[in-house]
Amino acid sequence: DGGITQSPKYLFRKEGQNVTLSCEQNLNHDAMYWYRQDPGQGLRLIYYSQIVNDFQKGDIAEGYSVSREKKESFPLTVTSAQKNPTAFYLCASRQTGGTEAFFGQGTRLTVV
Amino acid sequence: DAKTTQPNSMESNEEEPVHLPCNHSTISGTDYIHWYRQLPSQGPEYVIHGLTSNVNNRMASLAIAEDRKSSTLILHRATLRDAAVYYCILGARTGTASKLTFGTGTRLQVTL
Numbered sequence: 281d282g283g284i285t286q287s288p289k290y291l292f293r294k295e296g297q298n299v300t301l302s303c304e305q306n307l308n309h310d311a312m313y314w315y316r317q318d319p320g321q322g323l324r325l326i327y328y329s330q331i332v333n334d335f336q337k338g339d340i341a342e343g344y345s346v347s348r349e350k351k352e353s354f355p356l357t358v359t360s361a362q363k364n365p366t367a368f369y370l371c372a373s374r375q376t377g378g379t380e381a382f383f384g385q386g387t388r389l390t391v392v
Numbered sequence: 393d394a395k396t397t398q399p400n401s402m403e404s405n406e407e408e409p410v411h412l413p414c415n416h417s418t419i420s421g422t423d424y425i426h427w428y429r430q431l432p433s434q435g436p437e438y439v440i441h442g443l444t445s446n447v448n449n450r451m452a453s454l455a456i457a458e459d460r461k462s463s464t465l466i467l468h469r470a471t472l473r474d475a476a477v478y479y480c481i482l483g484a485r486t487g488t489a490s491k492l493t494f495g496t497g498t499r500l501q502v503t504l
Contacts, residue, residue: 313492322479323436323494339493370435372492380426381492383435 282307286384293391301356301387303371312354313372365391396480401499404470412465414480424483427465429476475502
């Protein structure tokens with residue numbers, strides 16, 4: 281079945297370590313997005329990518345990095361520079377234009 | 393970027409219609425209006441989108457004001473499964489990229 285997959289669902293890391301969250305889609309979508317969600321809050325855009333090898337910063341890109349080497353993959357690295365990395369991270373993809381976005385089930389990252 | 397404004401929360405009785413409002417007074421001519429909903433600990437789910445004309449699908453209806461500065465998501469008969477956070481967002485275009493910026497949404501409570 282076509283869809284968007286995030287892994288793992290839960291992730292624990294020690295403070296000061298970089299961690300990479302996986303996002304894969306087999307929908308042949310051009311655009312991919314990463315969002316962060318804190319408890320009781322809305323989604324905030326971290327990075328987005330329109331095409332392979334191109335991506336733009338969203339509203340809260342500091343402390344994060346991404347790559348888009350393949351159309352189907354858009355991994356997010358949470359670096360040690362991110363002050364409050366514990367959050368629920370959501371990945372999405374969609375075709376360009378005014379069409380619906382498909383979201384993964386999210387990765388809940390806890391940094392201790 | 394164009395912003396949206398939604399009430400923080402709304403309540404509805406089951407089987408009653410629900411009208412969820414959204415203001416987007418700074419919308420640009422090429423912005424689509426999207427609605428998504430999010431259940432707890434899940435990724436958002438697409439509900440409906442439109443540009444100028446009212447839209448209907450199996451989940452809901454979208455009524456767009458003539459000046460496009462506001463819109464209303466209509467759930468014709470609310471059920472307990474419709475209890476979620478509903479987000480109204482604008483599909484903005486930035487250069488060649490297309491952003492989806494979420495606000496804080498409206499938490500809909502449905503009671504028996």
